Amino acid sequence: MQIETLYEDNDLIIVNKPAGLLVIPDRFNADLPSLNKLLETKLKQHIFVVHRLDRDTSGVICFAKTEQAHKYLSQLFQEHKVVKLYAGLVSGKVMPEQGRIEAAIAEHPVAKGKMIITKKGKPSITDYRVTDQWPLHALVQFQIHTGRTHQIRVHMQSLGNPIVCDEIYGDGKPFFLSAIKRKYRLSAKHETERPLLNRLALHAYRLQFFKEDGKEIIAEANLPKDILACVNQLNKLTANNNQ
DSSP states (O other): OOOEEEEEOSSEEEEEEOTTOBSSOOTTSTTSOBHHHHHHHHHTSOOEEOOOOOTTOEEEEEEESSHHHHHHHHHHHHTTOSEEEEEEEEESOOSSSEEEEEOOEEEOSSSTTOEEEOTTSBOOEEEEEEEEEOSSEEEEEEEESSOOTTHHHHHHHHHTOOBTTOTTTSOOOOBOGGGTOTTOOOOTTOSSOOOSBOSOOEEEEEEEEEOTTSOEEEEEOOOOHHHHHHHHHHHHHHHHHTO
């Protein structure tokens, strides 16, 4: 598996994580490949996990190469001194188009791996801004000021706009062109329709912080092809309908 390196020096490495790849092995998927192990093989050295992305979330993620860098970067993330920007395709029309969600998050008391909004949870803050809006979907930019598990996914569910293809907080259905195109016709080459997107439509596209020596690091990853394909089709259909 080819992993795109966005930035690298003697202290850290920042890469563009593909969707579907675990950041580190977990007890449920011990036999599956993980990003940290792939990078350790590539770099031929041990690396330290600084933060994580969900398995189906793609995008920018940082690893430390030394214990000192790991300690410093971990503190940066803990103190919320890192700018973390995400892009997500959500279901429905988002209103208002810009805002802040402040809703505490905790683990579900029964369902393992699921989070809920509750007053007894940890404080969680997400800023959001709609960048593109269509009748049934929206592309939204998120900045998270806390790093709770599934934070964006839980917060958007609370607005009634779950992330597209979210199996836990949405309907989990793949994104098919036929669902948005009225007169869709299947190509003669295919017996069944292939989805434009069949994974969580969430992408970490920017990380920004200052290293210990004062150097500013800005790493960005463009929208991946699957999410971009959905955006392009939504724009195309909207343009056609307006003609």
